Amino acid sequence: MNKAKRLEILTRLRDDNPHPTTELNFNSPFELLIAVLLSAQATDVGVNKATGPLFAAANTPQAILDLGLDKLKDYIKTIGLFNTKAENTMKTCQMLVDLHGGEVPESREALEALPGVGRKTANVVLNTAFGWPTIAVDTHIDRVSNRTKFAMGKNVVEVEQKLLKVVPAEFKVDVHHWLILHGRYTCVARKPKCGACIIEDLCEFKDKTE
Ligand code: SF4
Known part of the structure; x- marks a missing residue:
């Protein structure tokens, strides 16, 4: 795809x-x-309910x-993989208290060191909480970008590396949300x-549909 088309799509x-x-x-x-940690293989609506x-x-x-593992599990038991997610959440909270004064660190390295936090979650937090021009590529963005x-x-x-290369600076902060929403509601699987x-x-x- 050429530059002019990409610019028109983003616009x-x-x-x-x-x-x-x-x-x-x-x-x-925090x-x-x-919420992102709990959202793996779950819908945003389901996560919000919990x-x-x-x-x-x-x-x-x-x-x-202070709530403790068992009570935390009670709150999130409607979310898939809740046992592992609860354990990771407790360990993450402990690390935030011990290493970061109870705050979420604005650092990719520090975020990715937290249990249950991978590159995608770190990208979402850096982008959406701190305004970094990171692009968290999930299944929707992967599909839309390739299709x-x-x-x-x-x-x-x-796909993330390619997007970082081809998306102009003025669109970088928001592009991941536009592509996710487009994939979730229009360019569905x-x-x-x-x-x-x-x-x-x-x-x-x-193979476009009618
Ligand atoms: S919905 Fe169809 S036309 Fe639109 S981006 Fe997806 S494949 Fe392309």
């Missing part, structure tokens, strides 16, 4: 949604970190430590809604 996505953000509910970097009551009861690392030929890559890391897609004329996917 249309921005015009359609000038201030995109995550669909996870959060009011602090709440965002925990984190609403959880954060009302405990929304700092110390408060979650449209906007930024092709064999895996999420390759099984049967993309090409007839209702605002970038259909620019997209280079060969």
